[in-house]
Amino acid sequence: MTGDGLPPLREVIARFGLGATRALGQNFLFDLNLTGRIARAASPLAGCTIVEIGPGPGGLTRALLAEGAERIVAVERDERAIPALAEIAAAYPGRLEIHAADALAVDWRSIVSGPAKLVANLPYNIATPLLIGWLADPWPPWYQSMTLMFQREVADRIVARPGDSAYGRLSIICQWRCKVSRLFDVNRSAFTPPPKVTSSIVQFHPRTRCEPECRVQTLERVTAAAFGQRRKMLRSSLKTLGGDTLALLAKAGISGELRAEDLSVADFGRFAQLLDDAG
Numbered sequence: 001m002t003g004d005g006l007p008p009l010r011e012v013i014a015r016f017g018l019g020a021t022r023a024l025g026q027n028f029l030f031d032l033n034l035t036g037r038i039a040r041a042a043s044p045l046a047g048c049t050i051v052e053i054g055p056g057p058g059g060l061t062r063a064l065l066a067e068g069a070e071r072i073v074a075v076e077r078d079e080r081a082i083p084a085l086a087e088i089a090a091a092y093p094g095r096l097e098i099h100a101a102d103a104l105a106v107d108w109r110s111i112v113s114g115p116a117k118l119v120a121n122l123p124y125n126i127a128t129p130l131l132i133g134w135l136a137d138p139w140p141p142w143y144q145s146m147t148l149m150f151q152r153e154v155a156d157r158i159v160a161r162p163g164d165s166a167y168g169r170l171s172i173i174c175q176w177r178c179k180v181s182r183l184f185d186v187n188r189s190a191f192t193p194p195p196k197v198t199s200s201i202v203q204f205h206p207r208t209r210c211e212p213e214c215r216v217q218t219l220e221r222v223t224a225a226a227f228g229q230r231r232k233m234l235r236s237s238l239k240t241l242g243g244d245t246l247a248l249l250a251k252a253g254i255s256g257e258l259r260a261e262d263l264s265v266a267d268f269g270r271f272a273q274l275l276d277d278a279g
Contacts, residue, residue: 035063042147048115155200178204214272226260
C-alpha cells in the first residue's frame with residue numbers, strides 16, 4: 001500500500017488490464033514525486049473544482065487529492081480505467097466525480113460550476129484540439145488557470161516569441177488569451193510506456209480582457225492566412241482574406257513587407273480588430 005492506503009499504480013494497472021493504448025494517446029505517470037510536483041504547481045487546490053482529463057489509473061488524481069484538492073471532476077474515455085478510478089473515489093468520499101466521456105465532446109459549463117482549474121497530463125493525440133476549444137470558449141472562461149502537459153514541441157509553439165521558428169498560430173491564440181509560462185520539462189523515462197519525446201508542463205492564466213479586442217474567429221482566420229504562407233510577405237499572404245488588406249495593414253501601422261513571424265501578438269490582434277470593424 002502507498003501513503004494514501006491505495007495499492008501501487010503498477011498493481012492497479014495489472015489488476016484492471018490497463019496497458020496504455022496508443023489510439024487513446026495514453027502514457028501513464030508512475031513517479032509520485034513528479035505527480036506531486038505537477039499538483040503543487042497548480043496550487044492552491046482548495047476552494048475550487050479541479051478538472052482532470054484522461055486520468056487513466058489515477059496517478060495524478062491521487063497526487064491532486066493528497067495535495068488538498070477538495071473536488072475533482074475527472075473525464076476519462078477509456079472504460080477500462082473507470083473501476084480503478086472508482087477505487088480512488090471510495091478512498092476519498094465525496095471528492096472525486098468521474099465522467100466516462102470523450103473530453104472533446106463535453107459541455108464543460110454543464111458539469112463544472114464555480115471556480116475551477118484544469119490540471120492534466122493530456123492525451124497527446126487530442127491535446128491541441130482541447131486547448132484550442134478552451135481558448136475559443138466565451139470569455140472570460142469557466143476556468144481560473146490551466147496546468148497542462150504537452151509534448152515539448154507543442155509547448156515550444158505555445159510559448160514562442162516573434163522571430164522564433166516555433167512561433168505561429170498556436171503561439172498567438174494562446175498568448176492573446178492567456179499569460180503562458182513553461183514550468184518544467186518531463187523526461188520520457190517518467191512514463192510507461194516511454195513516449196518518443198520529452199514533455200513539458202505549461203501553465204495558463206487567462207487574461208481578464210484580451211487586448212486588442214477582436215473576435216477569436218477573426219484572429220484565427222488572420223493567423224491561418226498569414227502562417228499558411230509564412231515565407232511570403234503579408235501583402236501577399238493576407239490577400240486570401242478579401243477586402244483591402246493593404247489599407248488595413250497601413251491603418252494598423254504594419255508594413256506589408258513584413259512576414260508573419262515578424263508580428264507581435266498585439267499586431268495580429270490590432271489587424272483582426274480592424275478587419276472586424278470593416279465587416
